[in-house]
Amino acid sequence: MSSDESGRVVVVTGANEGIGYHLLASLLDDGYRVAGLDVATDELESLREARPDRVDVRDCDVTADDDVRAAMDAVVDRWGRVDVLVNNAAVFTFGPFEAQTLDDTRREFEVNYFGYVRTIRAVLPHMRAQEEGRIHNVSSGAGLVGHPGLSGYASTKGAVEALTRSLRLELRNENVWCTVMHPPLTNTRSAATLGYPDAFLSDPAEVGRKLAEKVESTGPVVAADWKTKAGLWLSKRFPSLVERGTERFVE
Template sequence: MTTARQVALITGASSGIGKAAAAALAEAGYEVVGTSRASAGVTPVPGVTFVDLDVTSDDSVAAAVQEVIHRFGKIDVLVNNAGIGSSGAAEESSLDQDRRVFDINVFGVMRMTKAVLPHMRARKSGRIVNVSSIVGLIPQPYMATYSASKHAIEGYTESLDHELREHGVRAVLVEPAWTNTDFEANNLQADKPMDTYAKQRAIFTDYMAGAMKEGHPASVVADAVVAAAQDSKPKLRYAAGSRVRQVSMLRRYVPASAFDSQIRKLNHLPS
C-alpha cells in the first residue's frame, strides 16, 4: 500500500520526547510509525502505528524498515530519537557500559540511517532528523559518555547532510535542553562507583533532578521535530527552546575561560 500522506518513522516513540513527537507528527498530517522494543505493550497513541525495533540489532533494523516500506510504500522522514542516558564520573563506568550507550545513541542512529538511505536516494527525497541534546554543544560533567555520544551525533549529522544534499535528502538536528520527562529515571548509573567521586556525584544528581523538573515540556521538543521534518528549506540545527539558543550563543561568543568558569559554577564544582 502507498499512502498519499508523508510517512514518518520515529524510533523510541513509546514514551517521553518520542511519544510527544509521534503524536505531534500525526497531528501535523503525517502517517506515523513509532517503534519500541516491545510494541505490543505500548499505550496506543492516536494516529501512530507501532512496530517492534531494537536499534542495536542490524536484523531488527532491516526488518522494521522493510515492514514500513511494505505497509506504507515509502519513508519520507526518519526521526532518530531512541536513546539512553548515563551518569556518573567517566572513570566510574566500565567500557562495556560506555559501549552500551554508544551502541544505542550513536550506532543505533547509524544503523537506521544506513537502512533508509538507499530507499530515500532512489526516490531522491527524504529527511533524517537526529535528536541530539544541549550536551552535544557543551560539556556536562558526570555525564561524559552521554555527552560524547551526542557530540558524535552532531558531527555525524552535519557531515552526512553535506553528502546527501545532491541526492535530494537532508539530515538535520533537533537539540533539546533539559526536558521534563522520565528520561533521567532510566539513566544507566555508573557500574563501578568510587568513593573519590561520591560527594560530587551526589551534588550532580540533585542538580540534574532540579534541572529536569524545571525543564521544558516534551511538547517543545515535539514542535521542533515537526519543524525539522517539514521545513521546505531546512536548517541544520533546530533548538528546542530558548535555553539551547542561549547556550549556543554563549559557547560561540563568550571567552573560553569565562565559559569554563560558568560550567563549573552551574555544576557546583570547585573553582
C-alpha cells in the same frame, strides 16, 4: 506541503515515552502517517488502536541490525515510502568517569550513535530512490559543551554532531537532508535522575509539539525554539556558564 495531501510518512525511534512519544502524537494530529520504533511499545498501543490506518508500531532494538532492517522494511512495505526519519532513541549512565565501565560506554554508543547509523543505513536507499527525504538526528547540548557525570553520553552526542555534518556534506547534491535536532533540557524519565530543579526542565509534550512543527526543516540545526538556540550559542561562547550551571555535579 500539506501532510494530508502528500501522505507523508515519519519514523520516530525511541517513541514509546518522553519527547519521542509526544513528537509522534503531535505529528499524528497534524495528519502524518507515523511509525513508532522502540524496545517497549505499550504506550504506543493506544495511538495505534485509535488510528490504525495512520499509526504503525514496531518492536525494535536499534542495537540489533536485523531488528532495524526488519522494522524499516515493514514500514516501507506498508506505506511505500519513508519521508522523514527522527533518530531519538538514547540511553545514558550517570556518574563519575572512573565509576563508569567500558561496557556502560559501549552500550551508550551502541544505542545513541550506532543506533542512528543503523537506521540511516536502512532508510537512506529508500529516500534516494524516491529522490527526497529528511533525517533528523536528535542531539544534546552535552555533545557540544560537555557535562560532568555524562562523559559517555556527551561523547555519543558529539559523534552524532560530526556524523550529521559529514552526511550533510555527502548528500548536498541530493534532495536528502540531514540535520541535528536540539530539544531543551526536558523533564523525561532519564533527565529527571540528574536532579535539575523542575524550573529548568521543559514539558515533554510541549517540546514534542515544537519539534513536530519543524519536522520538515532542512537547515543544519533544528532547535526546538529560540530559547534553546540562544542557550546553545551562549554555552559555546561562554564556557563559564556551563561550569557554573553544572558545578553541583562536581565534588
